[in-house]
Amino acid sequence: MSELKVYNSLTREKEIFTPITQGHVGLYVCGPTVSGESHLGHARPYVTFDIVYRWLMHLGYKVRYVRNITDAGHFEEEGRAAEDKISKKAVLEKLEPMELVQKYTNLYHWAMHQLNNLDPTIEPTATGHIVEQIGMIEKIIADGYAYVVNGSVYFDVAKYNADFSKKNEPYGMLSGRVLDEMIATTRDLDNQDEKHNTADFALWKNAPPQHIMHWKSPWGVGFPGWHIECSAMSTKYLGNEFDIHGGGMDLLFPHHECEIAQSNVCNNKIPARYWIHNNMITINGRKMGKSYNNVITLTQLFSGNHPLLQQAYHPMVIRFFILQTHYRSTLDFSNEAL
Amino acid sequence: MSELKVYNSLTREKEIFTPITQGHVGLYVCGPTVSGESHLGHARPYVTFDIVYRWLMHLGYKVRYVRNITDAGHFEEEGRAAEDKISKKAVLEKLEPMELVQKYTNLYHWAMHQLNNLDPTIEPTATGHIVEQIGMIEKIIADGYAYVVNGSVYFDVAKYNADFSKKNEPYGMLSGRVLDEMIATTRDLDNQDEKHNTADFALWKNAPPQHIMHWKSPWGVGFPGWHIECSAMSTKYLGNEFDIHGGGMDLLFPHHECEIAQSNVCNNKIPARYWIHNNMITINGRKMGKSYNNVITLTQLFSGNHPLLQQAYHPMVIRFFILQTHYRSTLDFSNEAL
Numbered sequence: 001m002s003e004l005k006v007y008n009s010l011t012r013e014k015e016i017f018t019p020i021t022q023g024h025v026g027l028y029v030c031g032p033t034v035s036g037e038s039h040l041g042h043a044r045p046y047v048t049f050d051i052v053y054r055w056l057m058h059l060g061y062k063v064r065y066v067r068n069i070t071d072a073g074h075f076e077e078e079g080r081a082a083e084d085k086i087s088k089k090a091v092l093e094k095l096e097p098m099e100l101v102q103k104y105t106n107l108y109h110w111a112m113h114q115l116n117n118l119d120p121t122i123e124p125t126a127t128g129h130i131v132e133q134i135g136m137i138e139k140i141i142a143d144g145y146a147y148v149v150n151g152s153v154y155f156d157v158a159k160y161n162a163d164f165s166k167k168n169e170p171y172g173m174l175s176g177r178v179l180d181e182m183i184a185t186t187r188d189l190d191n192q193d194e195k196h197n198t199a200d201f202a203l204w205k206n207a208p209p210q211h212i213m214h215w216k217s218p219w220g221v222g223f224p225g226w227h228i229e230c231s232a233m234s235t236k237y238l239g240n241e242f243d244i245h246g247g248g249m250d251l252l253f254p255h256h257e258c259e260i261a262q263s264n265v266c267n268n269k270i271p272a273r274y275w276i277h278n279n280m281i282t283i284n285g286r287k288m289g290k291s292y293n294n295v296i297t298l299t300q301l302f303s304g305n306h307p308l309l310q311q312a313y314h315p316m317v318i319r320f321f322i323l324q325t326h327y328r329s330t331l332d333f334s335n336e337a338l
Numbered sequence: 339m340s341e342l343k344v345y346n347s348l349t350r351e352k353e354i355f356t357p358i359t360q361g362h363v364g365l366y367v368c369g370p371t372v373s374g375e376s377h378l379g380h381a382r383p384y385v386t387f388d389i390v391y392r393w394l395m396h397l398g399y400k401v402r403y404v405r406n407i408t409d410a411g412h413f414e415e416e417g418r419a420a421e422d423k424i425s426k427k428a429v430l431e432k433l434e435p436m437e438l439v440q441k442y443t444n445l446y447h448w449a450m451h452q453l454n455n456l457d458p459t460i461e462p463t464a465t466g467h468i469v470e471q472i473g474m475i476e477k478i479i480a481d482g483y484a485y486v487v488n489g490s491v492y493f494d495v496a497k498y499n500a501d502f503s504k505k506n507e508p509y510g511m512l513s514g515r516v517l518d519e520m521i522a523t524t525r526d527l528d529n530q531d532e533k534h535n536t537a538d539f540a541l542w543k544n545a546p547p548q549h550i551m552h553w554k555s556p557w558g559v560g561f562p563g564w565h566i567e568c569s570a571m572s573t574k575y576l577g578n579e580f581d582i583h584g585g586g587m588d589l590l591f592p593h594h595e596c597e598i599a600q601s602n603v604c605n606n607k608i609p610a611r612y613w614i615h616n617n618m619i620t621i622n623g624r625k626m627g628k629s630y631n632n633v634i635t636l637t638q639l640f641s642g643n644h645p646l647l648q649q650a651y652h653p654m655v656i657r658f659f660i661l662q663t664h665y666r667s668t669l670d671f672s673n674e675a676l
Contacts, residue, residue, distance in 0.1 A: 128466035
């Protein structure tokens with residue numbers, strides 16, 4: 001019998017997929033932040049969800065596959081004032097931020113085609129949906145779940161949690177985290193003083209004078225938070241409730257947890273029914289990261305031009321290698337394994 | 339001697355190109371409206387300006403080449419109420435407008451690569467710059483050169499012409515048209531009753547209920563006019579005054595004339611110093627047009643799958659053919675000529 005059976009991160013159970021609207025599927029997958037080149041870690045979710053997309057089409061569904069491009073709002077997760085990754089990298093590369101975005105979006109598209117991933121049906125950008133993000137933030141403020149401080153807007157996680165726990169929809173329902181514990185342990189990321197609570201997150205950030213990407217808003221000149229873009233774009237193109245939300249496991253918290261909270265306030269719905277997360281890639285047994293000097297970009301992988309690589313690997317070899325391991329298991333990458 | 343000598347549509351003279359900032363060039367070229375497949379008529383400007391772009395780089399300039407995607411606001415030029423081409427086609431193809439946009443943007447990119455055109459350094463979209471367009475419209479209204487009627491905003495061409503003629507910058511300075519004659523002869527395009535004057539053009543249109551693409555604005559829900567997008571995007575990425583503005587000769591009036599007026603009000607500058615326009619393509623001696631049944635898309639051209647084609651033509655043959663004729667002459671396309 002042809003069907004899709006998936007592990008749903010939201011219910012923590014394997015479930016047989018049934019669509020909201022017969023014959024149609026709305027699928028949202030978090031796309032890349034185009035502040036740099038796509039690396040091996042980016043290959044896995046897009047190959048994984050390419051298979052989900054193809055399988056759904058094979059089952060006869062008409063699929064609207066939305067995969068965004070984050071070209072603004074993804075903060076550097078450091079202890080200083082919020083600065084988004086695009087702006088920071090643009091200064092380093094001496095490019096207008098949108099030149100940087102174009103450069104890495106083009107490279108990303110090239111790599112996706114090399115890996116034989118089908119294009120999504122809609123590929124919206126964060127900067128292309130500032131109006132919609134502002135609209136959602138206005139609604140969240142009006143409903144009392146966000147507050148404005150010095151031209152920035154923060155989501156009030158404690159109030160959300162208190163109210164929505166009554167509906168059995170606490171903040172943490174996806175990740176299983178408990179708010180009280182988070183408050184005690186959260187590292188603070190940006191302008192702690194402005195937040196009522198360390199677990200609160202930015203919906204809109206006031207733009208400091210040196211910030212080159214900014215837009216006019218009801219709260220002054222600034223830029224949107226990372227989480228709100230996905231809520232705005234998934235709502236716009238897939239509606240208040242859609243079928244499948246996918247992404248890497250690293251996005252489950254806080255990104256997807258925040259998406260649920262924002263969309264739930266605005267639309268009175270948990271945005272997606274099925275939440276699918278692929279596991280991470282390790283390299284020679286270690287987590288990939290700048291500090292380990294083991295970030296291999298896709299152009300390096302396809303050309304063999306990296307100290308950790310013994311040879312070039314054809315994109316189809318990489319695709320096959322990724323698909324040999326179950327998407328919910330970690331996948332260790334090494335020259336030997338390949 | 340290596341230089342660029344161009345015919346400047348603005349001065350109606352051949353001039354030696356000198357940049358505003360030594361070593362740098364800002365180049366803006368009007369991109370396609372992605373409501374349908376690119377056709378032979380689209381190939382010519384993009385091949386032409388690809389040569390300009392390559393030549394400028396060959397001369398050692400660092401070029402910022404901005405070529406937009408019109409994914410909203412391009413009105414159907416018919417006698418009925420304004421409806422943009424994307425929305426209309428989306429209904430026909432039973433697609434969400436942004437699915438339609440994605441489909442034809444992907445096809446356009448594919449065709450541009452087939453023709454060996456380099457990617458622009460920034461490829462902004464109209465829907466991605468709603469905030470900036472609204473900002474410019476607010477400024478034009480504040481300065482007294484636009485008026486609001488029933489949620490739509492129109493540019494006051496007569497007032498602009500009266501005031502800016504004193505600076506020797508009349509409406510018509512690019513095209514050589516005279517406003518009084520235009521008023522007498524202009525076909526009216528949309529909601530004539532709302533306009534003070536037939537030559538006025540829409541900066542923002544109130545969205546009728548059936549219009550599926552719309553955004554919130556200070557004037558209510560609506561969508562931007564076509565001309566304002568290019569003014570907003572060229573200003574954002576190239577500044578108040580940049581070097582070269584290019585496009586097909588069919589865009590010279592009204593599109594580029596309107597761009598000059600809008601930007602001049604907002605920035606107190608004629609936006610570009612050099613205006614370069616390529617001439618049109620004819621097919622077997624006739625203008626290309628739906629009514630002549632001679633619109634050949636690029637996929638048809640490369641595959642030979644069109645009643646007017648005797649064979650498939652390789653994209654490099656098309657590129658060579660386009661470049662054999664001077665860009666300011668009409669180019670007649672026929673199987674024999676190819």
